[in-house]
Amino acid sequence: MKRMADLTAVLGISEEVRSALAAHQPVVALESTIIAHGMPYPRNVQTARAVEAIIRENGAVPATIAVVRGIAKVGLSDDDLESIGHGDQVAKAGARDLPFIIAQKKSGATTVSATMALAALAGIRVFVTGGIGGVHRGFAESLDISTDLAELGRTSVAVVCAGAKSILDLPATLEYLETLGVPVAGFGTSEFPAFYTTRSGCRLEHRVDAPRQAAEAMFLKWDLLKQPGGMVIANPIPAEESLDEAYIAGAINSALDTARKQGLSGKAITPFLLAEIERLTGGRSLEANIALVKNNARVGAAIAREYAAIRRVTF
Numbered sequence: 617m618k619r620m621a622d623l624t625a626v627l628g629i630s631e632e633v634r635s636a637l638a639a640h641q642p643v644v645a646l647e648s649t650i651i652a653h654g655m656p657y658p659r660n661v662q663t664a665r666a667v668e669a670i671i672r673e674n675g676a677v678p679a680t681i682a683v684v685r686g687i688a689k690v691g692l693s694d695d696d697l698e699s700i701g702h703g704d705q706v707a708k709a710g711a712r713d714l715p716f717i718i719a720q721k722k723s724g725a726t727t728v729s730a731t732m733a734l735a736a737l738a739g740i741r742v743f744v745t746g747g748i749g750g751v752h753r754g755f756a757e758s759l760d761i762s763t764d765l766a767e768l769g770r771t772s773v774a775v776v777c778a779g780a781k782s783i784l785d786l787p788a789t790l791e792y793l794e795t796l797g798v799p800v801a802g803f804g805t806s807e808f809p810a811f812y813t814t815r816s817g818c819r820l821e822h823r824v825d826a827p828r829q830a831a832e833a834m835f836l837k838w839d840l841l842k843q844p845g846g847m848v849i850a851n852p853i854p855a856e857e858s859l860d861e862a863y864i865a866g867a868i869n870s871a872l873d874t875a876r877k878q879g880l881s882g883k884a885i886t887p888f889l890l891a892e893i894e895r896l897t898g899g900r901s902l903e904a905n906i907a908l909v910k911n912n913a914r915v916g917a918a919i920a921r922e923y924a925a926i927r928r929v930t931f
């Protein structure tokens with residue numbers, strides 16, 4: 617503990633990520649809760665590697681983020697990825713958990729909130745994931761609102777996702793993002809996507825149709841208007857991969873019902889629902905999940921490239 621005051625003692629940025637950032641090259645952050653608590657082994661590790669490869673193919677450097685034995689790592693080695701993917705002894709780490717997990721030299725898979733916090737600390741502005749957390753159904757009784765939303769309210773990272781799952785209350789989630797001042801733009805759509813399906817019935821005021829347009833809004837927000845905070849770029853699942861709306865709604869409702877009967881609450885809810893929906897759909901939800909994350913990786917890498925290009929000519 618004698619080097620507690622020194623950030624470099626607890627923040628481990630990989631050589632590749634460090635040199636890309638120093639050269640103002642595009643870098644894309646990736647979370648690890650989706651690996652450890654969102655998908656089964658070994659598909660999770662295979663998917664994580666495939667997503668990193670897609671980001672490279674699209675001209676950016678991937679930076680998967682996790683806490684590994686007390687070090688907040690930005691850019692994971694193959695061994696780190698494997699050990700996070702096995703999942704035993706790997707906590708689900710939100711931003712508020714980071715100080716404790718690091719101090720106790722534990723390992724933690726970072727959620728959207730923790731990944732945003734560490735990405736921003738490292739100087740990364742674009743983050744690709746599957747879906748963000750949000751306002752849970754029944755929030756009036758449980759007060760269960762994901763801390764992802766609070767982090768989006770304060771941390772300047774653009775999150776490329778396929779919207780949020782309808783395990784959540786999507787209209788309430790969008791209302792809360794508005795309250796926090798978080799812009800939400802549809803990528804090629806004017807509707808908030810519902811993760812497994814392209815549509816949710818929730819209209820969005822802002823829409824971009826190309827990576828350049830997203831990057832321009834980021835540049836305006838952070839670099840010119842000096843508005844801190846996150847941004848959501850909501851990129852729908854490709855139509856050919858999307859699941860039937862009524863079918864997935866049935867699985868979601870049944871999973872929510874089981875969670876209620878088992879009395880689940882708090883941070884265990886989301887991982888439980890993901891696993892239960894996967895079971896109920898015979899793995900079809902997992903395939904959709906993998907397809908949409910890969911699609912987000914392509915878009916996120918392109919946005920990171922455009923944002924880096926705008927900044928390079930301006931500064």
Ligand code: PSU
Nearest residue numbers: 649650654727728747749762763883886
């Ligand atoms: N939604 C998904 N897949 C996920 C998650 C959410 O479709 O893997 C994970 C993300 O890491 C997200 C976290 O940040 O769950 C939110 O958890 P909670 O609802 O407990 O805040």
Ligand code: MN
Nearest residue numbers: 760761762882
């Ligand atoms: Mn919660």
